[in-house]
Every structure is written in C-alpha cells, then in structure tokens.
Amino acid sequence: MKIGILALQGAFIEHKIMLDALDVENFEIRQRADFSRDMDGLIIPGGESTVIGKLLAELELLEPIKNAAENGLPIFGACAGMILLAQKIIDGMTCLGVMDTVVRRNAYGRQLGSFRTQAPFGGIGEIPMVFIRAPYITEAGEAVEILATVDGNIVAARQNNLLATAFHPELTGDLRVHQYFLSML
Numbered sequence: 049m050k051i052g053i054l055a056l057q058g059a060f061i062e063h064k065i066m067l068d069a070l071d072v073e074n075f076e077i078r079q080r081a082d083f084s085r086d087m088d089g090l091i092i093p094g095g096e097s098t099v100i101g102k103l104l105a106e107l108e109l110l111e112p113i114k115n116a117a118e119n120g121l122p123i124f125g126a127c128a129g130m131i132l133l134a135q136k137i138i139d140g141m142t143c144l145g146v147m148d149t150v151v152r153r154n155a156y157g158r159q160l161g162s163f164r165t166q167a168p169f170g171g172i173g174e175i176p177m178v179f180i181r182a183p184y185i186t187e188a189g190e191a192v193e194i195l196a197t198v199d200g201n202i203v204a205a206r207q208n209n210l211l212a213t214a215f216h217p218e219l220t221g222d223l224r225v226h227q228y229f230l231s232m233l
C-alpha cells in the first residue's frame with residue numbers, strides 16, 4: 049500500500065507523520081512526474097485552497113487528478129482539500145469538481161478562526177476535530193454519505209472513493225480517520 053500526499057502548500061507533513069505512524073508507505077507529490085508513480089490513494093491536505101488550486105493548474109496536475117478521481121482512485125481531502133474536491137464553492141471557483149457537494153469557504157467567519165471540538169464520525173465513534181478557517185458542506189447529492197455533523201453542518205462526507213473532512217484529523221493524535229481512509233483502499 050502506497051499513498052501519495054499532495055505537497056504543494058499547507059499541512060502535508062502532518063499527514064506523512066500520521067501515515068508513518070500507521071506504517072504506510074507514502075511519498076510527496078510536488079510536480080506532474082510524481083503523480084505518475086504507482087499509488088493506492090491520494091491525500092489533498094488543508095492549506096489555502098486558492099493557492100493549491102492555482103498551483104495544481106500551473107503544474108498541470110488538475111486534469112490527471114480529476115481523471116484519477118473519476119477512475120476510482122481513493123482521495124482524501126482535508127479542509128482546503130474538501131474545497132478543492134467540491135463541485136461548487138460558495139464565493140469561490142470550482143477546482144477539481146469531482147464531489148457532488150456545495151461547500152462554503154471560511155464558513156465559521158473570520159472571528160472564529162479556529163476551534164476544537166469532538167463529534168461522532170461514521171461508524172468509528174467520537175473523534176477530536178480541529179477546525180482552522182474551515183469550510184463546511186451546505187448541500188450534498190444523493191451519492192454522498194454524511195459521516196459527521198457539527199452544529200447541524202456537514203463536516204465530513206464520503207462519495208464512493210472520495211472522502212472529505214472540514215477539519216484536520218492530522219493535527220490530533222487520533223489515527224482513526226486515516227485508518228478509515230485506508231479502509232477505502
């Protein structure tokens with residue numbers, strides 16, 4: 049099992065630390081050639097979605113990732129990654145557009161920049177959640193399974209091979225969301 053981690057900007061090292069802790073081989077994707085390597089899954093980390101989106105386009109990684117998503121490659125998008133996967137972004141431009149979701153960027157406003165909470169996730173119980181200028185999903189299509197909500201807002205969802213969280217599981221010591229993703233492989 050080998051996981052590629054998009055390493056253009058944002059919190060990619062923290063995902064590597066999680067995968068290392070789980071003994072899962074992983075490598076960074078910094079350019080088009082890296083994406084040609086064999087991989088069983090891809091992580092798109094949190095960061096600044098506009099910056100990551102721009103770099104994906106410049107590096108000609110947009111189409112290959114989009115095609116891979118449509119061809120069933122398991123992809124986990126955290127925070128900015130959730131935004132990049134969405135079909136529609138309120139106040140933003142669609143990037144990969146592969147997940148049948150509408151996402152609101154900076155959904156908790158500028159005042160509440162970041163917070164921590166705990167909520168049930170999928171079938172795995174309560175997990176710690178770190179939100180940093182986080183989005184949430186305002187609409188989800190029929191194929192989208194809602195995995196977690198906080199205050200009535202969708203903060204984690206899955207559509208077949210695609211997993212998205214509004215929070216950063218890699219910034220907690222809890223490995224279960226990564227394990228959940230690996231179970232999708």
Ligand code: GLN
Nearest residue numbers: 094095096097127128181
């Ligand atoms: N607010 C950021 C954006 O719009 C996402 C923040 C994050 O990934 N922690 O891209």
